[in-house]
Amino acid sequence: MRYCRILxxxxxxxxxxxNQIFKMTVVTSAVLALLxxxxxPADEQTPPDTASTAATSPAAKxxxxxxxxxxxxxxxxxSQFTQETGIKVxxxxxxxxxLMARLKAEGQNSPAxxxxxxxxxxxxxxSQEGLLxxxxxxxxxxxxxxxxxxxxxxxxxxxxRARTLVHNPDLVKASELSTYEDLADPKWxxxxxxxxxxxxxxxxxxxxxxxxxxxxxxxxxxxxxxxxLATDVxxxxxxxxxxxxxxxxxxxxANTYYYGRLEEKNPAIKAKIFWANQATTGVHINVSGAGLxxxxxxxxxAAQLIEWLSSDQAxxxxxxxxxEYPVLASVAVSPQLKAWGDFKQDPIxxxxxxxxxxxxxxxxxxxxxx
Amino acid sequence: xxxxxxxxxxxxxxxxxxPLLLLFLVASLVLIPLAVVLSSFVQSEPEVWAHLRxxxxxxxLWNTGGLLLGVGLGVLLLGVPLAWLTAVYEFPLRRWLTxxxxxxxxxxxxxxxxxxxGMLEYTSPLQTWLRGLGFEQGLPSVRNLTGASVILSxxxxxxxxxxxxxxxxxxxxxxxxxxxxxxxxxxxxxxxIALPMARPWIVGGLLLALMETLADFGAVSxxxxxxxxxxxxxxxxxxxxxxxxxxxxxxxxxxxxGLLWLEQRARAGRQYSVGISRVQRxxxxxxxxxxxxxxxxxxxxxxxxxxxxxxxxxxxxxWQVDLNARYWGFASRSLLIAASAALLVTLFGLxxxxxRRQYPNRAVGLLITASTVGYAIPxxxxxxxxxxxxxxxxxQIVSLLQGWGFDGRQFLVGSVWVMLxxxxxxxxxxxxxxxxxxxxxxxxxxxxxxxxxxxxQGEVVRRVHLPxxxxxxxxxxxxxxxxxxxxxxxxxxxRSYGWDTLAVRxxxxxxxxxWERAALPSLLIVLVGLLPVVLLIRQTEK
Numbered sequence: 001m002r003y004c005r006i007l008x009x010x011x012x013x014x015x016x017x018x019n020q021i022f023k024m025t026v027v028t029s030a031v032l033a034l035l036x037x038x039x040x041p042a043d044e045q046t047p048p049d050t051a052s053t054a055a056t057s058p059a060a061k062x063x064x065x066x067x068x069x070x071x072x073x074x075x076x077x078x079s080q081f082t083q084e085t086g087i088k089v090x091x092x093x094x095x096x097x098x099l100m101a102r103l104k105a106e107g108q109n110s111p112a113x114x115x116x117x118x119x120x121x122x123x124x125x126x127s128q129e130g131l132l133x134x135x136x137x138x139x140x141x142x143x144x145x146x147x148x149x150x151x152x153x154x155x156x157x158x159x160x161r162a163r164t165l166v167h168n169p170d171l172v173k174a175s176e177l178s179t180y181e182d183l184a185d186p187k188w189x190x191x192x193x194x195x196x197x198x199x200x201x202x203x204x205x206x207x208x209x210x211x212x213x214x215x216x217x218x219x220x221x222x223x224x225x226x227x228x229l230a231t232d233v234x235x236x237x238x239x240x241x242x243x244x245x246x247x248x249x250x251x252x253x254a255n256t257y258y259y260g261r262l263e264e265k266n267p268a269i270k271a272k273i274f275w276a277n278q279a280t281t282g283v284h285i286n287v288s289g290a291g292l293x294x295x296x297x298x299x300x301x302a303a304q305l306i307e308w309l310s311s312d313q314a315x316x317x318x319x320x321x322x323x324e325y326p327v328l329a330s331v332a333v334s335p336q337l338k339a340w341g342d343f344k345q346d347p348i349x350x351x352x353x354x355x356x357x358x359x360x361x362x363x364x365x366x367x368x369x370x
Numbered sequence: 371x372x373x374x375x376x377x378x379x380x381x382x383x384x385x386x387x388x389p390l391l392l393l394f395l396v397a398s399l400v401l402i403p404l405a406v407v408l409s410s411f412v413q414s415e416p417e418v419w420a421h422l423r424x425x426x427x428x429x430x431l432w433n434t435g436g437l438l439l440g441v442g443l444g445v446l447l448l449g450v451p452l453a454w455l456t457a458v459y460e461f462p463l464r465r466w467l468t469x470x471x472x473x474x475x476x477x478x479x480x481x482x483x484x485x486x487x488g489m490l491e492y493t494s495p496l497q498t499w500l501r502g503l504g505f506e507q508g509l510p511s512v513r514n515l516t517g518a519s520v521i522l523s524x525x526x527x528x529x530x531x532x533x534x535x536x537x538x539x540x541x542x543x544x545x546x547x548x549x550x551x552x553x554x555x556x557x558x559x560x561x562x563i564a565l566p567m568a569r570p571w572i573v574g575g576l577l578l579a580l581m582e583t584l585a586d587f588g589a590v591s592x593x594x595x596x597x598x599x600x601x602x603x604x605x606x607x608x609x610x611x612x613x614x615x616x617x618x619x620x621x622x623x624x625x626x627x628g629l630l631w632l633e634q635r636a637r638a639g640r641q642y643s644v645g646i647s648r649v650q651r652x653x654x655x656x657x658x659x660x661x662x663x664x665x666x667x668x669x670x671x672x673x674x675x676x677x678x679x680x681x682x683x684x685x686x687x688x689w690q691v692d693l694n695a696r697y698w699g700f701a702s703r704s705l706l707i708a709a710s711a712a713l714l715v716t717l718f719g720l721x722x723x724x725x726r727r728q729y730p731n732r733a734v735g736l737l738i739t740a741s742t743v744g745y746a747i748p749x750x751x752x753x754x755x756x757x758x759x760x761x762x763x764x765x766q767i768v769s770l771l772q773g774w775g776f777d778g779r780q781f782l783v784g785s786v787w788v789m790l791x792x793x794x795x796x797x798x799x800x801x802x803x804x805x806x807x808x809x810x811x812x813x814x815x816x817x818x819x820x821x822x823x824x825x826x827q828g829e830v831v832r833r834v835h836l837p838x839x840x841x842x843x844x845x846x847x848x849x850x851x852x853x854x855x856x857x858x859x860x861x862x863x864x865r866s867y868g869w870d871t872l873a874v875r876x877x878x879x880x881x882x883x884x885w886e887r888a889a890l891p892s893l894l895i896v897l898v899g900l901l902p903v904v905l906l907i908r909q910t911e912k
Contacts, residue, residue: 109780
C-alpha cells in the first residue's frame with residue numbers, strides 16, 4: 001500500500017511530474033513492446049489489383065527468398081511470378097555475407113528456400129559451405145549456357161552483367177582503347193578511374209585476369225592500374241561514370257547496367273561504352289543468380305521460381321528494366337542495349353571467380369589497390 | 371548496506387540478491403555474443419593473418435588511430451564549449467539553439483558521409499559551379515582521413531554535448547562561485563573546477579563517440595578510409611573467412627575493454643557528487659553574446675541545416691515516385707522497434723548502473739564494463755554473434771516443441787525478440803554511460819539519510835535514486851531511441867519477413883548507389899528521430 005501511494009499518489013510536485021512521465025513512458029513502451037512481439041507484420045506481398053487468374057488453390061504455398069539483389073530490383077519480378085502461379089514470395093534482403101552466415105546458423109530450421117545473389121563468387125562460396133542443393137531440371141540446363149551455371153547444378157546464373165571500359169569520347173578516343181591489361185600502360189597515367197577493390201565486381205575481374213595470365217603478371221597489371229589513377233578509387237560505379245562524364249577521368253571500368261541507368265536519365269551523357277578484349281579473350285561478364293537452399297521447406301516451388309526466372313518473360317524484364325543481358329539466348333535485348341552493339345563474352349565458367357577470389361583480393365592488397 | 375534489524379526477513383534477503391541475479395542474467399545475455407566472437411580464436415587462420423599483417427594491418431591501424439584521434443579532438447572541441455555555453459550562460463536564441471545543437475544526433479553517420487561526398491566531390495553542383503567560375507583546382511578532396519574525421523566529428527559531437535551539458539547543469543553554482551571568490555577568472559574556474567567535475571560525463575560521451583567511430587562501416591567506406599572495421603568486413607566478405615573476421619573483432623573488443631577499464635581505474639576513488647545542483651544562468655552582453663550566438667549558429671548550420679536541406683532537395687526529386695503507402699509501414703515499424711529497444715536498453719542500463727553502485731568491487735566493475743563493449747564491435751559481426759547461439763537455442767526449443775505437435779521451423783528466431791535483444795546488447799553502452807555518470811552525482815550521504823529515516827533498499831531506489839537520475843534516464847532513452855532508428859546491420863540481419871524499416875530502405879538504395887533515392891527514407895529517419903529530442907529538451911529545461 002505504501003509503495004502504491006508513493007508510486008501513484010506522490011505529493012511532492014517535482015516527482016509527480018517525473019513519475020507521471022516515467023509511468024507514461026513505461027506504459028507506452030511496454031504496450032509497444034508487446035505489440036511488437038506479438039503482432040503479425042503486414043503482408044507486403046499483396047498481388048496487384050488486376051484479377052489473378054492463377055488458382056489460389058488450397059495448395060498455394062509461400063516460399064522464402066534470401067536475396068542480396070535489392071528489393072526494388074527483384075520485387076517486380078517476384079510479384080509477376082506470384083500473379084502467374086499463385087505462389088507467394090517472402091523476400092528478405094541483406095548483404096551476401098550476413099545472408100550466408102544466417103543460413104548457416106539457422107541450419108536445418110532455416111525457412112529460406114532460395115538464395116539470390118548478384119555475382120557468381122558468392123554463389124560458389126555458398127555451395128562450398130554446403131548451403132545449397134542440386135536442382136535436376138532440364139529446363140534450367142536448356143535455358144542457361146553451361147559457363148553461366150554451376151557444373152554441379154547447385155546454382156544458376158539468371159542475368160549477365162558485363163564489366164567493360166567506359167570512356168569520355170572528348171578525352172579518350174575509342175581507337176586508343178583495347179584491353180583491360182592495356183590500361184596498365186604508363187600512357188594512361190592520370191586518366192584512369194576505378195571503383196574500390198572492396199566490391200565483388202572488381203574482385204571477379206581480377207580473378208578472371210589471374211585465370212588468364214597467372215598471378216605474377218596480373219599483379220603487374222594491377223600495379224600499373226594503380227599508378228595510372230587520376231583520383232582516389234570510387235565507392236560505386238554510378239559516381240565513377242559521372243566523374244568520367246564530367247571529365248575528371250578519361251576512362252574507367254564499370255558495369256554496363258549502371259551506365260544504362262544514367263544513359264536513360266540523360267541520353268546525351270558524355271560517356272560511352274567500349275567493349276574490351278574483343279581481339280583477345282572477350283569482355284568480363286558476371287551473373288546474378290540463384291541457388292536452392294539445402295534445407296528448403298518448399299523445394300519444388302522454389303525450383304519453379306528459378307525456372308520461371310530463366311524463362312522468356314523474366315529474361316525480357318531483366319533486359320528492359322534492369323538493363324542487364326539475358327542468359328536465355330533466344331531473348332532479344334532491349335533497344336537501348338542493342339544500340340551498344342554486340343560483343344564477345346569471355347567464355348570462362350563463372351564459378352572460377354569464386355575459386356580465385358581470395359587470391360584476387362590478396363593480390364589487390366599487395367598491389368596497393370584500395 | 372545491511373538491512374535494519376527490524377527487517378531481517380527472509381524475503382528481504384532474497385529481494386536483495388535479485389539485482390545481482392539480474393545482473394548476471396543481463397551480463398550473460400550480453401557476454402554470450404562476445405564469447406562467440408572470441409571463441410573464433412580456437413581455430414587459427416595463419417594464411418589470412420600473414421597476409422593481413424604484412425599488407426593490410428600497418429596502414430589500417432595507422433588510419434584507425436588517426437581517425438580516433440581526429441574524431442576525439444573534434445567532438446571534444448565542439449561538444450564541451452557548446453555544452454558549457456548553453457548550460458551556464460544566457461544569450462540571444464539560446465533556448466532554441468540548445469535543442470538545435472542536439473539535432474545532428476538524428477542523422478546517421480553514413481547519411482552525413484554520403485551528403486558530404488555528394489556535395490563536395492568533383493561532379494557536385496558546387497564544384498561544377500566553382501569550375502565554371504574559373505577555379506580549376508576546386509575544393510580539396512574530402513574523401514580521405516581528414517575529411518572523415520571532420521564529418522564524423524560533426525556527426526558524433528552530440529554525445530559529448532548531451533552528456534557534458536548534463537554535467538554542467540547538475541553541478542550547481544557553489545563550486546564555481548567558490549572558485550571565483552578565490553580569485554579565478556571565469557575561464558580559469560571553468561578549466562580547473564567545472565571540467566574536472568564533469569569528467570565522467572565528458573569522458574563518457576567521448577567514449578561513446580569513439581566506440582561508434584570504431585564500429586562504423588558505412589561512413590568510412592564512402593570516404594574510402596580503411597579502418598579495422600573495413601578489414602573485418604574484408605576478411606569476412608572478400609576473403610570468405612568469417613573466423614578471421616571474428617578474431618579481428620575480438621581483438622578490437624579486447625582493445626576497447628582495456629581502454630574502458632583504464633578509464634574506470636583512473637576514475638576510481640574520486641567523488642563527483644554535488645549538494646545543490648540548481649544553476650542560474652548568467653546573461654552575456656555585447657560582443658560576447660553575439661559571439662556565443664554566432665558560434666552556436668555556425669555549428670548548427672554546418673551540422674544540421676545544410677545536411678537536412680540537402681536531404682530535402684534530393685527527396686523532392688524522387689518522392690513522387692518512391693513515396694507510397696508502404697512508407698507508413700516502414701516508419702511505424704522503425705518507431706515501434708526503436709521505442710521497444712530503447713526501453714529495454716534503458717532498463718538494462720539502469721540495472722547495471724544500480725548494481726555497480728551497490729557492489730563497488732573490481733570483479734563486478736569489470737563484468738559491467740565488459741557488457742558495454744558491444745557498442746564498439748561492427749554491427750554485422752555482433753549480429754552473427756547473437757544469431758548463432760540464438761539459432762542453436764531455437765533449434766533445441768523447436769525440436770522439443772515438435773514432440774508436442776508444433777509444426778513450424780522457427781520459434782524465437784522468426785520473431786522480433788531476436789532483433790530487440792541484439793539491439794539492446796549493441797546499445798547497452800549508450801544507455802549505461804549517461805545513467806552511470808548521473809549516479810556519480812548522488813551522494814552516499816543522501817542514501818544513508820534515507821536509510822536512517824527508515825526507507826528500505828527498494829524505497830531508496832524509488833524515492834532517492836530515480837528522481838535524481840531523471841536526466842540520465844531520459845538521455846539514455848533518447849539516445850537509445852535515435853540510435854536504433856539509425857541502425858542498419860543488425861536490423862538487416864535479424865529481421866524476419868515483413869519487418870522492413872526505414873533503415874532497410876536506406877540500405878537498399880545506398881547499396882546500389884542510388885543516393886538521391888536514399889535521401890527520402892533518410893529524411894524520414896531524421897524527422898522521426900527529432901521527436902524524442904524535442905521531448906527530452908522539454909524535460910531537462912529548468
